[in-house]
Amino acid sequence: MADLSLRTCAAASSTTSDNTLANVRSALGLSPYWTPRAEFDETQTRASVWSQLELNDVYERIGGTVTSRQVERTDSDGIPWTATEITLTTDVPGVGTVETFTDLYDGPAEYGYRDDLPVLLALAETAQRCPAALPGNTSPCDGPVAVLVLDAQNAGAEGCEHHAARLLARLDGGRPVALPDAPAGAALRVFTASGDIRRGESA
Numbered sequence: 001m002a003d004l005s006l007r008t009c010a011a012a013s014s015t016t017s018d019n020t021l022a023n024v025r026s027a028l029g030l031s032p033y034w035t036p037r038a039e040f041d042e043t044q045t046r047a048s049v050w051s052q053l054e055l056n057d058v059y060e061r062i063g064g065t066v067t068s069r070q071v072e073r074t075d076s077d078g079i080p081w082t083a084t085e086i087t088l089t090t091d092v093p094g095v096g097t098v099e100t101f102t103d104l105y106d107g108p109a110e111y112g113y114r115d116d117l118p119v120l121l122a123l124a125e126t127a128q129r130c131p132a133a134l135p136g137n138t139s140p141c142d143g144p145v146a147v148l149v150l151d152a153q154n155a156g157a158e159g160c161e162h163h164a165a166r167l168l169a170r171l172d173g174g175r176p177v178a179l180p181d182a183p184a185g186a187a188l189r190v191f192t193a194s195g196d197i198r199r200g201e202s203a
């Protein structure tokens with residue numbers, strides 16, 4: 001009997017991809033009309049959502065493992081930029097491994113950024129972060145360690161550009177020094193970003 005029911009299950013799940021689509025839509029809370037768009041790197045078992053708020057909704061509903069990676073994207077003018085993509089990997093019954101992903105937005109809170117979302121807290125727990133990452137901030141690194149941030153006493157911490165800028169913004173008399181293999185302009189970008197962060201926090 002056990003044998004027979006197993007065979008029936010296997011046959012049922014392989015008959016059509018419609019079942020997979022329906023299961024993925026319902027597990028992730030997607031629209032009943034959602035179909036994967038190859039141009040956005042989607043498949044039947046890999047769906048993008050608008051922002052980390054929507055990703056957090058999925059995480060709070062079905063859980064999973066949260067990871068991040070750097071991806072090269074091109075904007076509508078053809079200019080390349082680097083995004084931090086967050087991926088939630090979940091085992092969906094009847095389907096298998098399903099990925100939900102979005103690009104991290106870590107701009108000002110007034111435009112919707114929150115670093116206290118459970119999905120970002122989970123990411124901060126699993127992700128290896130650079131030494132410049134402040135404990136109170138959950139954002140992932142935005143690239144390799146590129147800059148040494150020195151304080152007024154020349155004590156320093158190395159970090160990715162994202163975390164180096166946040167650390168520098170906390171220091172009085174600090175300065176960024178590019179590491180030998182840093183991309184061109186790294187120290188200047190960190191310096192400029194830290195000024196923006198200071199102004200944002202004092203505003």
Ligand SMILES: [Zn+2]
Pocket residue numbers: 129130131132133140141142159160161162163164
């Ligand atoms: Zn970092």
